[in-house]
Amino acid sequence: xxxxxxxxxxxxINFGVVLAALTFLMxxxxxxxxxxxxxxxxxxxxxxxxxxxxxxxxxxxxQKVLSDAKKQATTIMNEVEEKAELRKQELMKKAKExxxxxxxEEKTKWEDEKSSMLKILEKDFxxxxxxxxxxxxxxxxxxxxxxxxIDQSIAEVIKSL
Amino acid sequence: xxxxxxxxxxPLEATQKKKLSEALESKYDKITLVEEITxxxxxxxxxxxxxxxxxxxxxxxxHQLQEKVSSxx
Numbered sequence: 001x002x003x004x005x006x007x008x009x010x011x012x013i014n015f016g017v018v019l020a021a022l023t024f025l026m027x028x029x030x031x032x033x034x035x036x037x038x039x040x041x042x043x044x045x046x047x048x049x050x051x052x053x054x055x056x057x058x059x060x061x062x063q064k065v066l067s068d069a070k071k072q073a074t075t076i077m078n079e080v081e082e083k084a085e086l087r088k089q090e091l092m093k094k095a096k097e098x099x100x101x102x103x104x105e106e107k108t109k110w111e112d113e114k115s116s117m118l119k120i121l122e123k124d125f126x127x128x129x130x131x132x133x134x135x136x137x138x139x140x141x142x143x144x145x146x147x148x149x150i151d152q153s154i155a156e157v158i159k160s161l
Numbered sequence: 162x163x164x165x166x167x168x169x170x171x172p173l174e175a176t177q178k179k180k181l182s183e184a185l186e187s188k189y190d191k192i193t194l195v196e197e198i199t200x201x202x203x204x205x206x207x208x209x210x211x212x213x214x215x216x217x218x219x220x221x222x223x224h225q226l227q228e229k230v231s232s233x234x
C-alpha cells in the first residue's frame with residue numbers, strides 16, 4: 001500500500017477546516033455562553049450577598065430601634081412612676097396638713113366653747129351660791145347677831161362719813 | 162334739818178340710834194332719823210341722806226362679793 005501524500009494533505013486540510021468551523025461555530029459561542037452564565041451566577045451571588053448584608057444591617061437597625069424603644073419606654077415608665085410617687089407624697093402631705101388643721105380648728109372651737117361654758121357655769125354657780133347664802137343668812141341670823149351686824153354697819157357708816 | 166333714813170332688818174337699839182345720830186349730826190348739824198324695816202338687807206344697815214346712800218348691809222356686801230367673783234371668772 002502506497003502512502004498517498006495528497007490524500008493525507010487533503011485530510012489534514014479537511015480536518016483543519018472542520019476544526020476551524022467547529023471552533024468558530026461551536027466552541028466560541030459555547031464558551032461565551034458559559035462565561036455569560038458564570039457571570040450571571042456571580043452577579044446573582046453578589047446580589048444575594050448584598051441582600052444578606054443589607055438584611056443583617058436592617059436586623060441590626062431593628063434591634064437597635066427596639067432596644068432604644070425599650071430604653072425610652074423604661075425611662076418614661078420610671079419618670080411616670082417617680083412623678084406619680086411625688087404626686088402621691090404631695091397629696092398625702094396636703095391631706096395630712098388639712099386633717100391636722102381641721103383637728104386644730106375643732107380643738108380650738110371646742111376649747112373656746114368649753115371655756116365659755118365653764119365661765120357661764122361658774123357665774124351661774126357663784127350666783128346660786130350667793131342666792132343660797134342670802135336665804136340661809138336671812139333665816140339663820142338671830143336677834144343678837146343682827147344687833148352685832150348693826151353695830152358693825154354703824155361703825156362702817158361713821159367711817160365713811 | 163336733814164332727814165336721814167336708816168334701813169335695817171330689826172329696829173335699832175337706843176344706844177345704836179344715839180351713836181349714829183351723833184356721828185351724823187357732827188357732819189350735817191341737825192338731823193331727823195327715820196327708821197325703816199327692810200328684811201331684804203339680811204343684816205346691817207343702809208343710810209340714805211337726800212340722794213346719798215351708805216349701804217353697809219350684808220346683802221350689799223354679798224352682792225359686791227358676787228360681782229367680784231363673777232368678774233374674775
